[in-house]
Amino acid sequence: MTQQPLILYDIPSTTPEKAWSPNLWKARLALNAKGIPYRTVWVEYPDIADLCKRIGAEHTGMRPNGPHYTLPVVQDPNTGAIVSDSFKIAQYLDKTYPDTIRLVPDGTAAFQAMFVETTTYKVMFLMYKTFLEKIVPLLNPRSSEYFRRTREAFFGVKIEEVAPPGPARDETWKEMLDGLSLVTKWEAEGKGIFMMGETVSFADIVMLALLHWVKIMEGVESKEWKDVMGTDDGRWAKFYQALEKWIWVDEGSYGDK
């Protein structure tokens, strides 16, 4: 295969795997699942907007002061394509590399989009509130300062006050576990461990990224990881084991070289 490796722009952390953000993991897992060669380029938070403007990556939202740029972005030197947003990346990879595992089977794009949005509110955002305080120290200094400043502006309080340990955080965590059980309930309609039964699709990539986030943030010995693995009679433990083979990160390099 004469195919050149793609580039995945990701945000580094000081954790052993370096990759830590669930939305970034969604794109990485899509590439890993499909076995498409790529290399990671690590970008600190304050450099994301400039990078995106320079390489021509689309913004993913609008803010009062203009377009908002986010990672993941995938750059494909084989086609010249630059794609933002993990779901759009999965769809791009499906279209461009049709001989790899299909992550958005025909006719399911709208369902996958609904799944991404629903789990963002019912699972990811609740994890995010719980983990927020722990994200700050695991980022490199420039990203850490940027993350704290922008998130405190968003929430209007110190990061430590968003979900301090105690009943409110416990409640948020419980609500997140209920979100997992909701997905389990839907999946019971299919006849398999995945959202589409026996067939893996982007929805499962999303769930794998979210489960793995708990492992990254809390560690395998934590109450939180045990909560997740025990939820729905161990169903998420089985799910994680089935797809764990896709969880790996290359060394990568800094900057766009």
Next chain:
Amino acid sequence: MTQQPLILYDIPSTTPEKAWSPNLWKARLALNAKGIPYRTVWVEYPDIADLCKRIGAEHTGMRPNGPHYTLPVVQDPNTGAIVSDSFKIAQYLDKTYPDTIRLVPDGTAAFQAMFVETTTYKVMFLMYKTFLEKIVPLLNPRSSEYFRRTREAFFGVKIEEVAPPGPARDETWKEMLDGLSLVTKWEAEGKGIFMMGETVSFADIVMLALLHWVKIMEGVESKEWKDVMGTDDGRWAKFYQALEKWIWVDEGSYGDK
């Protein structure tokens, strides 16, 4: 075809079509879309539990005082099957009558279940609050009394106080229209007018039942119907027109004869 007609147990109203409840319409539209011969048996609210127990229909929920029975129920004299719940009915019909339009294509059962639940909260329940007051007078006397009594127990206030005309009801209605736009946003990921693109599935039956409910409750000259038809640049008007052919009701008979 030597197939005997199935029986759909439905709740009557004094509207011209008699059928009026969105969850019942979901089952009726599934039968109509598939072209499966059936006849309607009309059952008043206070008679539902006794009917279900007598014919052996499963309850669909639990209440403090025991199992809770609801319609739709479909009875199939060809197989002896008795099926409660519109989504289960659609799945039963797919399995038993495989030569008709497939409403739950392979691998989509979990997605369809997610769609049913999401639209129940984001669309149907908001319509329900808005229409509540208008449902009472369109039911026959025994059902009307039962409906008012049980719903007032549920909400803890008079039906007229749940969403009285004014800013609160306007806000609920606006939220419902936002729910429709959410579905439109997801569907934009597919490339067609339906949730699965060009392929009709149970998700579309759900949306058709909900849209038709607005027509039944408010009429074609109402602001509400015009709101819905105008939402998302007329997308729901096109959708309704495409599937309107499935909206019909047989005369039916009272009781289980």
